[in-house]
Amino acid sequence: MKYRVLLVEGNRLMMEQLANVINQTPDFELAAKYQSDSDALGQGGVFKPNLILLDVENRNAPEILADFRRVYPDTSIVCMGDHWQAEVASHLVREGARGYIIKPFTGEYLVKAMQQFAKTGMEVTNRTVSFFSPKGKSGKTTVIANLAMCLANKTGEQIGIIDADLQFGDMAVFFNLKPKSTIVEAVRDVDFLSPISLSGYFTEVNDRVKVLCGTANPSLSDRVEIESFIRVIHMAQSLFRYVLIDVPPGFNPTSIAAAEQSDTVYLVSMINGGFEVQHMRRALEIFEGLDRHEEIVRTIFTRVTPCDIASQKRLEQELGYPVDCIVPNEYQIVSNAADNGRMALDIEPDSQLTRSINKLAAQLTGHKQIRWDQP
Ligand SMILES: Nc1ncnc2c1ncn2[C@@H]1O[C@H](COP(=O)(O)OP(=O)(O)O)[C@@H](O)[C@H]1O
Ligand SMILES: [Mg+2]
Structure with missing residues (x-):
């Protein structure tokens, strides 16, 4: 035209x-x-x-x-x-x-x-969701990557992933991407950027899913200024209908800043021999400082066996807080998928893992949102 x-x-x-x-x-x-x-x-x-x-x-x-x-x-x-x-x-x-x-x-x-x-149109009804793990390895990168693909398929909307897990960021590896630029350059340049130029810092997975990759070099991670990081999030919010942020484990300036810019924060914990519920409970307590935390803060447990309603109820009871989603122990599917740069979702469309991710996507899209249609 x-x-x-x-x-x-x-x-x-x-x-x-x-x-x-x-x-x-x-x-x-x-x-x-x-x-x-x-x-x-x-x-x-x-x-x-x-x-x-x-x-x-x-x-x-x-x-x-x-x-x-x-x-x-x-x-x-x-x-x-x-x-x-x-x-x-x-x-x-x-x-x-x-x-x-x-x-x-x-x-x-x-x-x-x-x-x-x-x-x-330019996005004005964005949802920003960050994924936080109370302690170390949690399965959150796996959840985010699969959820992004699922949301894109379900809604046809633009999905942006920000890999802010600055030391262990592995979204690029997960999607088999070779990023030309990362979050470090985006944060460095943000004062000169607008959303349109920021989009060039994202690496495409497909025409709906794009990733602002993490640092290849962990020593660069301390160069990420929090104020500038927040500006990057704000710009991404006008590019994407959904922004999913992978934040570093534990409480630190980056994870707190991401949580404060999000309308939903998922605490993700992997079942691995005990103490997960205690870690989750402690993280929930710390997040009580966040405004409207009961609305915003949700929980996900991964590697739950058996992955059924009874397990979910038991976890809720032990935790004393709702559990939004449980993800089964599916190491084989998850790692095969990652090795091939494909999603578990595509390889095993009927698996329990896929069902869990679908449920999570349904929770995120189920909320009534007003869409500001363009003239
Ligand atoms: N649902 C799952 N079942 C079994 N293994 C999993 C599951 N999710 C992730 N993993 C494995 O756990 C490891 C860490 O997963 P990842 O998603 O990278 O977690 P994080 O981002 O919290 O470090 C990976 O080796 C991955 O294959
Ligand atoms: Mg990770």
């Missing part, structure tokens, strides 16, 4: 620069450019634009957007600012903008942005 762009930009130099970029970008053509809103509102219609790029920096963005929506009810409007502001962007998208981009931009950025917005 060819874009006929109406450009509205208050600064003349910036306007000329952006006009050039638009004209030089394949499939984009400048229909008209205006420095003033009132001219654009009064005269722009004769050029029949199908895309408006609207400068909202340092201005009353919602009001300007409303004016343009009134005069151009059937034209996609993408707002432009000087830097990424998650709250402004998501507010404008709720009010009917198709997206929010950072200027000045390159032709490549513009193309990517429009591809992204055309696919899903």
